[in-house]
Amino acid sequence: MKKIGITCYPSVGGSGIIATELGKLLAEQGNEIHFITSSIPFRLTKIHPKIFYHEVELNHYPVFQYPPYDLALAAKMAEVIDQQKLDILHVHYAMPHAICAIMAKDIADHDVKIVTTLHGTDITVLGIDQTFKKIIKYGIEKSDAVTAVSESLVKQTVEMLDVNKEITTIYNFVNEEDYYKQHVPALRQQYGISNDEKVLIHISNFRKVKRVQDIIYAFKQIRNEVKSKLLLVGDGPEYADMVQLVDSLGLKEEVRFLGKQTNIRELLSIADLMLLLSEKESFGLVLLEAMLCGVPSIGTNVGGIPEVIEHDKTGYTVELGDIDAAANHAIEVLTDDQLMQRLSDNAFIQAKDKFASKKIVNHYQQLYDTVLTTN
Ligand code: GMT
Known part of the structure; x- marks a missing residue:
């Protein structure tokens, strides 16, 4: 059993769906899952004894023009890493989640491994912006393991950001219990x-x-x-x-x-x-x-x-x-x-x-095991 923190954008979107469904299936396999997000992920609709939710609160202080989401997230991640003694913090989207996770790892006393999953728009859209290029590269290279949802995205990330990091392709999946043909x-x-x-x-x-x-x-x-x-x-x-x-x-x-x-x-x-x-x-x-x-x-x-x-x-x-x-x-x-x-x-x-959920979730589990047994 592992203790896994998951951060994603909780609103509608493929990356949020993958992160949440992965958390649900990992919990069913006996792992303890801690979602660290700005609101409850929209697919997290059922109570599960092994799933916990930690809200990133965004306070509006008059000194800030915009509430500092990134810093609030990093602080919350560090708090959850220490309180829950997380083994893995799995973040979806390099920008800003991987960078926040690295900062949280530095702040926290408990040792945690960072796994980052790239979903596409963080590279294909944000990676074009010179301002963000270096920070996305930093987030990827400092993660303990990085995955991308297709071979094409791996190739594009390496080409666009010139990253010096192995990126593993782990395809997306869909929970087969939710998607099947109905007679309607x-x-x-x-x-x-x-x-x-x-x-x-x-x-x-x-x-x-x-x-x-x-x-x-x-x-x-x-x-x-x-x-x-x-x-x-x-x-x-x-x-x-x-x-x-x-x-x-x-x-x-x-x-x-x-x-x-x-x-x-x-x-x-x-x-x-x-x-x-x-x-x-x-x-x-x-x-x-x-x-x-x-x-x-x-x-x-x-x-x-x-x-x-x-x-x-x-x-x-x-x-x-x-x-x-x-x-x-x-x-x-x-x-x-x-x-x-x-x-x-x-x-x-x-x-x-090819895209069986069991196969894909096992692939993530193997990656967590590898990361936990290597320095
Ligand atoms: O398609 C979008 O604009 C949403 C975005 C997201 O964050 O959910 O989708 C990206 O991640 C999905 C889950 O991995 C992929 O299925 C989508 O192809 C990808 N979108 C793009 O690359 C444009």
């Missing part, structure tokens, strides 16, 4: 989807990198050939522009904007095909969620996406911005039942095998 015919009706219509789905935070407009343009072509509806799930900076684009293309009746939703499993259960045409994506957790529900995907040949979607086996990958290719593959899949069945079966098998 009423939901189709509620969204006005008729029996002869196919359903395409996109789920994201509607940031620019997700290129939601490419999905809408591809859908316009798909809709010309296949009777279908597009479900756009999520919210973010591009949302209003996307609503306008759908209006201007005359697709208001065919495209449903659902906003943020919690019951993704049910929505995936009525979907035939997932679209993720991002320009940056270290992994694309939604692809894996879809695969477990037997939904194949069309994604861009970008970042970690080709490690998740196996071209012509579990879906298709297309070049960034190649809307025609995305639409053509979608039309091919949606009009060929045999092809659809093959991709759907393969996607499900791949999710259960």
Whole structure:
């Protein structure tokens, strides 16, 4: 049994989901888990006797223009390391979490090992900024072990930051108990989807990198050939522009904007095909969620996406911005039942095998063991 501290961004997002689900599964294996976060991670909904939550409090002192989150987090981490005698502090996101963890390790009296998991945006977005480059590199190099969620992210981190540190790829996972195909015919009706219509789905935070407009343009072509509806799930900076684009293309009746939703499993259960045409994506957790529900995907040949979607086996990958290719593959899949069945079966098998939660959690456990037995 180990005592493991976990820090992540607790609000909605793939990294927060991974950190929380990892904590839950590690607790089920008998470890004691201490979440050190600014609010309760949104997926931490059930009480577990081996899971504890330590809140990082942000006080507004008049001398500070902004509350110092980083310092408050480092101080809380040091307090929890000493009080709980943590063996491992596993932080998700190098910036600022790895740096805070290193500071906390220096402040604390009890010895702790720092494991940092890179999720993508901390490198691909923040790493471009010269101001942060050195501090992210420092956080990575001073960690006792570093993991990244895809081979592509490892490569990118080494190239962009010139880091002198071994980075282990540990893929993301999804708890198989939460994602499976459900029979929900009423939901189709509620969204006005008729029996002869196919359903395409996109789920994201509607940031620019997700290129939601490419999905809408591809859908316009798909809709010309296949009777279908597009479900756009999520919210973010591009949302209003996307609503306008759908209006201007005359697709208001065919495209449903659902906003943020919690019951993704049910929505995936009525979907035939997932679209993720991002320009940056270290992994694309939604692809894996879809695969477990037997939904194949069309994604861009970008970042970690080709490690998740196996071209012509579990879906298709297309070049960034190649809307025609995305639409053509979608039309091919949606009009060929045999092809659809093959991709759907393969996607499900791949999710259960290559990305099995048990396998991934064991990989993290092995890494913790290695870190604890080496200086
Ligand atoms: O996609 C985002 O903008 C959110 C971000 C996050 O912090 O959750 O996602 C990143 O981490 C996920 C979990 O590892 C990955 O599945 C996403 O691909 C990655 N996003 C990007 O690389 C843009």
